[in-house]
Amino acid sequence: MTLTAKAAPSTKQPPSLPAMHTVKLTVNGIETELQLAPWTSLLDALREYMHLTGTKKGCDHGQCGACTVLVNGKRINACLTLAIMQEGNEITTIEGLARKDADGKDGLHPIQQAFMDHDAFQCGYCTPGQICSAVGMMNEGHARTADDIRELMSGNICRCGAYTNIVDAIQSVMNPQPDAA
Known part of the structure; x- marks a missing residue:
């Protein structure tokens, strides 16, 4: 004889995702307003939302440097910073160096x-x-x-x-x- 227990129906609502945020980025001298999830990396914002594909996605863990961009003249790995953290900064990609x-x-x-x-x-x-x-x-x-x-x-x-x-x-x-x- 096998006994099975039936789970009671859940009354909990699944957690909702945070709202999209308006993020203003200045990239290669041009200010752009994007609607982004708060967890969007600068790398993904550049490549997927701004279509600046010169910045490459290599390891996505900050170990290879393929995603290096300049923020206020300093080099950073774009995969390791959130786009929302870069508001007010001047971002330069390979497309903006010429x-x-x-x-x-x-x-x-x-x-x-x-x-x-x-x-x-x-x-x-x-x-x-x-x-x-x-x-x-x-x-x-x-x-x-x-x-x-x-x-x-x-x-x-x-x-x-x-x-x-x-x-x-x-x-x-x-x-x-x-x-x-």
């Missing part, structure tokens, strides 16, 4: 150009994060030597192994050589 030259024409940021000149990428997946991290590192002003660069860029992983060329590219911008005439 600038106008003296003639008003679009031009690459010096680090972007150096990555091209030094072949500092292979597959290119990590490149946006590497470039944003390099700009942030130079803004910090702590790197003086190739060893400093390697240490300060160690949070950005390149699975293709272009590290030597990445260091060369960064050094070429930090310590420009006079043109040989």
Whole structure:
């Protein structure tokens, strides 16, 4: 003989999700208003809501650096911060690094150009994060030597192994050589 107990019907209501929030983000100099869940990462806000897909989702745990962006000139992992926490800050992605030259024409940021000149990428997946991290590192002003660069860029992983060329590219911008005439 088997006895089975019937569960009493539940009178509890399932928990409701928090309301969406209006979040104002200034990204690449443009203020944008988004309706986001409070737990939306800055990475997801950039990629999924603003369609700025240059910032890559690698590990989603802050271990690879593919999602590195600049916030007020400092490098951060966009996967480790909530979008709502970045209201009032200036966010720069790889798409926002290019600038106008003296003639008003679009031009690459010096680090972007150096990555091209030094072949500092292979597959290119990590490149946006590497470039944003390099700009942030130079803004910090702590790197003086190739060893400093390697240490300060160690949070950005390149699975293709272009590290030597990445260091060369960064050094070429930090310590420009006079043109040989």
